Every structure is written in structure tokens, then in C-alpha cells.
Amino acid sequence: MKPNAPDFSNRLVLVVDDDEHTRTLLKDLCETSGFRVAMAEDGVEAMEHLVKPERPDLVLLDLMMPRRDGFSVLKAVRETTGLAELPVIVLTAMGDMDGKIRGMELGADDYITKPFKLIELQTRINSALTVREYRRRLLDAEDELAQFRAVDPVTGAGTYSQLKASLDSELARSRRYGRPAACLMFGFDDYQGLRYQLGRDACDSYLAKAVQEARSVMRGADRLFRIDTDEFVALLPETDLPGARIVAERMLGLIQALPVEGPHGRLKVVIRFGGAVFPTDKVRTSEDLLREANKSFRALQASEQQKLLFDA
Numbered sequence: 001m002k003p004n005a006p007d008f009s010n011r012l013v014l015v016v017d018d019d020e021h022t023r024t025l026l027k028d029l030c031e032t033s034g035f036r037v038a039m040a041e042d043g044v045e046a047m048e049h050l051v052k053p054e055r056p057d058l059v060l061l062d063l064m065m066p067r068r069d070g071f072s073v074l075k076a077v078r079e080t081t082g083l084a085e086l087p088v089i090v091l092t093a094m095g096d097m098d099g100k101i102r103g104m105e106l107g108a109d110d111y112i113t114k115p116f117k118l119i120e121l122q123t124r125i126n127s128a129l130t131v132r133e134y135r136r137r138l139l140d141a142e143d144e145l146a147q148f149r150a151v152d153p154v155t156g157a158g159t160y161s162q163l164k165a166s167l168d169s170e171l172a173r174s175r176r177y178g179r180p181a182a183c184l185m186f187g188f189d190d191y192q193g194l195r196y197q198l199g200r201d202a203c204d205s206y207l208a209k210a211v212q213e214a215r216s217v218m219r220g221a222d223r224l225f226r227i228d229t230d231e232f233v234a235l236l237p238e239t240d241l242p243g244a245r246i247v248a249e250r251m252l253g254l255i256q257a258l259p260v261e262g263p264h265g266r267l268k269v270v271i272r273f274g275g276a277v278f279p280t281d282k283v284r285t286s287e288d289l290l291r292e293a294n295k296s297f298r299a300l301q302a303s304e305q306q307k308l309l310f311d312a
Contacts, residue, residue, distance in 0.1 A: 008129050009034045014056035016046040016073070017091060018065040025116065026060055033122050043068025047076065050083060058087040058129055060112075063099045071106060078107040085135070087128040154204045155211040158225040163233060166223055167286035170237050171278055182244035182277045183289045184234040185297040186214075186251065189270035191230035197262045206260060213254035217247055233293070241277045248273045272297060 013035045015026045020041075027037045038056060040046040042065045049056065059077070063070035070090060077083045089110045090103040100111050109128040112121060152159055158166070167183070174181045188194060195203040214234065215224060223235045234251075236244060252273055260267045274297030278289045 008057075008126060010036060011057040011129065012036045012038060012054065013125065014038045014040065014046065014049050014059045016040045016043070016059060016065070016070065017062040018042050019062075022062070022091075022114070026121075029116060029118050029121050030060075030125070032118065033125070035125070042066055043070060043073040046073050050077065050080075050086075055083070056086070058089065058125060060089050060091060060125075061108075062091045063096075063103065071102060074103065074106045074108060085132060087132045089124055089128055152226040155208050155226055157211055157232060158223060160225065160227045163225045163227060163235075163290075164286065166225070166235055167289060170235060171286050171289065173237070174278055179238050180240045180277055180279070181289070182236040182239040182241070182247075182275060183293040184236065184244060184248050184251075184273060184275045185231065185293045186234070186248070186271060186273045187228075187231040187297065189272065194260075194267065194269060197267060198260070206258065209258055210255045213258065214251045216254065217250040231297075233290070239277070244275050244277060248275055274299070 013030050015023050015030070015037055016039075017023045017026065018041055023039050023041075027039060030037045038049055040049055044067045046059070046061070047068070050059075061070045061073060074088055074090070077086055077088060087109045088107070089112055090099070090108045092099045092103070092111050092113055096113075103111060109131065110124050112124050151157070170181050173179075194206075198206065211224065211226075211232070214232070218224065218234065218236075221237050225233045225235070227233050234247070236247060239247070252271055255271050256269070258269075260269050274293055274295070276283055276289055276292035276296065278284075280292075283289050283292055
């Protein structure tokens with residue numbers, strides 16, 4: 001077996017066929033290959049097996065059966081949440097091209113032709129299970145990558161790509177319940193100079209500590225995003241203008257209290273905060289909220305004396 005290759009021993013195979021001899025033959029062949037086997041005489045019994053707590057890992061499905069045929073079962077499997085990715089190999093008669101084509105259209109993973117041969121059965125089953133396993137691993141890897149992309153690796157804050165969706169969701173909830181929502185924007189003057197004096201690693205460490213301090217005054221429903229190298233946005237549900245000012249003042253005090261030691265002694269770091277609240281005459285959408293918070297934040301750039309400015 002190749003390194004990291006999936007091990008399919010002891011997987012459960014559901015054999016669905018109305019012919020007892022065929023079911024027994026398939027059962028023997030599957031067990032010879034190390035699989036466990038469950039059996040159903042028709043499509044009705046097959047669906048009963050598919051809703052049991054222990055679902056099969058693969059289905060060998062005859063197409064022509066009484067009560068409920070294999071086409072109906074295959075269609076139901078592909079349309080059912082939790083079953084849609086189940087590997088299904090259809091059993092066809094020699095020369096039954098119509099059955100193979102229709103099975104393919106309904107989402108069959110493969111087919112095997114009667115009469116069965118052990119090596120062919122093993123190959124088809126292992127191939128179908130392998131494809132599904134690697135597809136699952138790929139989806140898991142994509143989910144993990146999406147999660148990684150959704151978090152800034154330096155500070156652990158959310159990313160810019162998440163901000164719009166979070167704003168839209170929060171403002172929709174605010175409209176529904178008639179409650180306010182606030183947006184804070186904060187950043188650092190002369191960030192490039194700070195990074196030059198501290199060095200990359202020390203500057204990243206400082207940013208991580210600053211975000212940690214900011215989060216210490218945030219509630220569980222509040223969210224923090226890094227939208228640029230030196231700019232952050234805090235989304236504060238159920239927060240009015242006075243409440244947002246209090247949060248900003250606490251964040252500012254904690255971040256300013258962090259010691260920042262450069263090669264020639266302690267450095268002065270200037271932090272600016274701006275903010276806006278939904279709803280106001282000027283803030284009706286998520287874009288308005290972010291725009292007004294950004295306006296108040298940018299208005300402070302010309303003055304080191306003023307650290308907080310909010311849109312009224």
C-alpha cells in the first residue's frame with residue numbers, strides 16, 4: 001500500500017439485488033476482499049438500510065428490481081443530504097448500454113457487468129472508494145484553507161474578505177430587531193517607521209499584543225478584522241454611540257499602555273480611533289457604516305493630539 005493510501009478494510013458494502021444467488025455471490029466475493037456486507041432484496045429494503053445509523057460505505061445496486069428499481073434508488077441517493085456523496089456501483093447485464101448510460105446520468109460512480117469476476121469487483125470497489133476518499137480529503141483541505149484565509153496569521157483577527165458579509169449580516173439583524181450596531185476603525189500613525197525601528201518580527205509581536213488588548217474589552221458577539229497592514233475594524237452589535245465611545249476609549253488606553261522598546265529605548269506609538277453607528281441619517285447600509293467610520297478615522301491623520309473622533 002502506498003504511504004497515506006486509504007485503508008478500506010472492514011468497510012460496509014450494501015448489496016442490492018432481487019436475485020438471491022447474485023446477492024450470495026456478491027456477498028462471498030466482497031467478504032473475500034475484506035469488506036463487511038449488508039443485503040437488500042429490492043429498492044425499498046435498500047432505502048431502509050440507507051437511513052440506518054450505520055450507513056454503508058458503498059452500494060452495489062442492481063437496476064431492474066420489483067417494488068422499487070435501482071434507478072429510483074440512485075436518484076433518491078443523489079438528492080438526499082448526507083447520502084449524495086455515497087459511492088454507488090450499478091450492476092448491469094452484458095450489453096445493457098441503456099442501463100449504463102442512464103445510471104451515469106443519475107450519478108452512478110461506476111458499473112460492473114454480470115457475470116462477476118473477483119478481480120474486477122475488487123478493482124471497481126476500491127476505485128470508487130478511493131475517488132470518494134480523496135474527494136473528501138480535498139474538500140477538508142479546502143475548508144481548512146478557507147479557514148486559514150479567514151484569519152490573519154499574525155493577529156488572529158478576521159480578514160477583509162469576511163468584513164462585508166459580517167457587516168451585511170449584522171445590519172440585517174439590527175434592522176429586524178430595531179437595535180443599533182457600531183463600527184470602530186483604528187490604526188497606527190507611521191506604521192512603516194515603527195516596523196523599520198522594531199523589525200518585522202518584533203512589530204508583528206506588538207500588533208498581536210495590541211489586538212489581544214483590544215479583544216479583552218470586546219464581548220463574545222463582537223468581531224475584529226484586520227483590513228490593512230496597520231488598520232483594524234471592530235464590529236460591535238447592540239452598541240449605540242456612547243457605548244462605542246466607551247469601548248474605543250478602553251481599547252485606546254490598553255494599547256497605549258503596551259511598552260514598545262526600540263533599539264534606542266521606548267518608542268512613542270500614536271493610535272487613532274474613529275467610528276460610526278447604524279442607523280443614522282447618513283448610515284443606512286453596511287457600506288455607509290464603514291464609509292463614515294473611515295471618514296472619522298481619516299480626519300485624525302493631521303492631528304496627533306486628537307485620538308478619538310466619532311460620526312454623530
